[in-house]
Amino acid sequence: MSSLASLSRRVWRYYLFYAAGFFSLVAMLAIAEQLGLAPRWIGQIFLFATIAIYAAIGVMSRTSDVSEYYVAGRRVPALFNGMATAADWMSAASFIGLAGTLYYAGFEGLAFVTGWTGGYVLVALLLAPFLRKFGQFTIPDFLGARYEGHFARVVGVFAGVLASFVYVVAQIYGVGLITSRFIGIEFEIGVFVGLAGILVCSFLGGMRAVTWTQVAQYLILIVAYLVPVGILSYKVTGVPLPQLTYGKVLQDLGVKELELFSEPRENAVRVQYRHRAEEYARKIADLPDSLAAERMAQVQRVNELRTQGAAARDISVAERQLRDLPRTADEARVKWERARQDSLSRTVPPPPHAEAHPGADQAARDSARRNFLALTFVLMVGTAALPHILMRYYTTPTVREARRSVFWSLFFIFLLYVTAPAYAVFAKWEVYSSLVGSNIATLPHWVASWGKVGLVKIEDINGDGILQLAELTINSDAILLLVPELAGLPYVVSGLVAAGGLAAALSTADGLLLTISHALSHDLYYKIINPEASTQRRLVITKSQLLVVAVVAAWVASLRPDSILFMVGLAFSIAASAFFPALVLGIFWKRANKWGAVTGMIAGLGMTLYYIVRTHPFFGGSMAEAWLDIHPISCGVFGVPAGFVVIAVVSLLTPPPSAEVQALVDDVRLPDPAKKRKQALTS
């Protein structure tokens, strides 16, 4: 115990130095900006300095000890494990995407906030202490021991690798986005630069290095998240605590929304968008003739301009329009349908921010409510089943520390999630009250610079020179990155936010890659293929697996698979339906046996995948096939109950598990006993 206490003291000292160093870096850059340092340089210094810090921690924590590599020697104090878990947990989607989702979805987006925090109650009460008591290296380890044999382990490896891989691709994609936007390099190169950053942390030191870099990354990401909105809150309300003050702003926003939605010019713009949508509908109906007519008209226009001797710029614009016309009728149908939907979405004002389950009629409102609750459920259960999170609770010294570290994890995660709705409300307030209604010619500088990268779009459809709400498009991922500029803050704050986003993506990617490579090398290779492998060989295999998986994931990410949010949702549903029933019943129901678990995991996973294929257009399904109108992102809501039912039924139809397994369950249920008994049990 005393060695743990001294470790804890030493770690505290390191991180105090580190925090002081980081703050002086920020302060120095702020001063340099005042003295005229270009924004581009500030972004680069931020990103490279933070990656260098992570690399230094990674190199300092290098290890070739198996227990250190897999579970950080099981001596991570609860508080620090909480921070590491929080960084592991909060991905690019939480950091960058959540504020934007809440901005557009209003109340409906809160499913993410409740879902992504409430899952930790399940982790604390149903899993973490028991997994820590079991005390092996991976989640398939538990499945293999509890459900007697390789079958359950292999199913666990498959589901774990599937869920983690889908998730890690999304993270590497996020890293690519941030590095390419803030350093100004190609997206594909950005992906591989990010990959290098991920690998220096995890390659040499495994879990040990990842844990300590994640603590460092948490500190950066939380500061980067809280500072801009804190300053914005201070500007709007005079109190720098957005979490407490945004209720009042939400009220004012409600008044502003009513005013804006009934404004005559706003309505005139909406009518114009309705005409445009009808125009597209007509053109789609007349395909392929409408496309030919369009092309003819455009060719004529180009010729007219040429013969009239118009300015070269006008001619080249007209030529580009001609080139950009769809080539085939099918292409035109897709393109015009998208444009029609976009125009159509602008014909109605967005629902008021705080309105719960909005919908045109009672049926739509009921369906929104069902989907809200289903999404909350899936996110919660998925949280409690993602292997890279559960694995973290193997690293604490005792069961009690594991329990306590769930509390700290939730606390550190809470800080971000409780702030995200405030972000959305403050950003919306700024946009509605100071951006909308202003003169388009005199909009602030940043509107144009974000417009260049396509994240902000303005179209003066009624030509009045004034910005109407319906004429403004802001990409949902840009909301968070825009807040510093909305608030008129110096660029150093934007750089800080970028560094925070990078920290969020890198830390999650690290944890996921480690989970995948552990599953392949420890569970598949060491436990099943070659149990005689030496320690040395196991670590070599782990490290090479890590490299291969990382490169494959980066390669997939560089192909830019388009629906990232869907992939993240899919990862949650896969993990929830494959792992949650088998893990929970494994601890709380002694009668659950091998056959029940294996069939239950396969049934849960199968149900989830089946529902996705049935309803998601990507796989050729459609929402017309949906049950109870549940969207494919919440497919786990069917998979989880299916898993529970199948495990229960099949277990009862087959013989109960052996006496050893029953003893194992008894043992897992009791916390750390005094030392003597512990030795007897683990031998």
Added chain:
Amino acid sequence: MSRDNDNSAETRAAAERYWKTTLRLTVGLLLVWAAVSFLPGWFADELNSMVFFGWPFGFYMAAQGALIVFLLIVWLYDFCMTRLERRHGLDPDD
């Protein structure tokens, strides 16, 4: 307690009691969790007509209230389990 003679009936009975208490606590806290997670979402419309420090109450619950209750549940679980362990002599700090 009697952790010196592991397999005695007394130890097993104590372990049984310990587990029963754990289960009761777990079920109780899970009920609170389920209520806080899903009821405000179901009745959000009705709750939104109430105002809580500026927030519509339904919005507040989903954005902040539920999260605070989650933190309290996890804290309370640790607090009760630590006391329970101490009572059963399962304290790691002994």
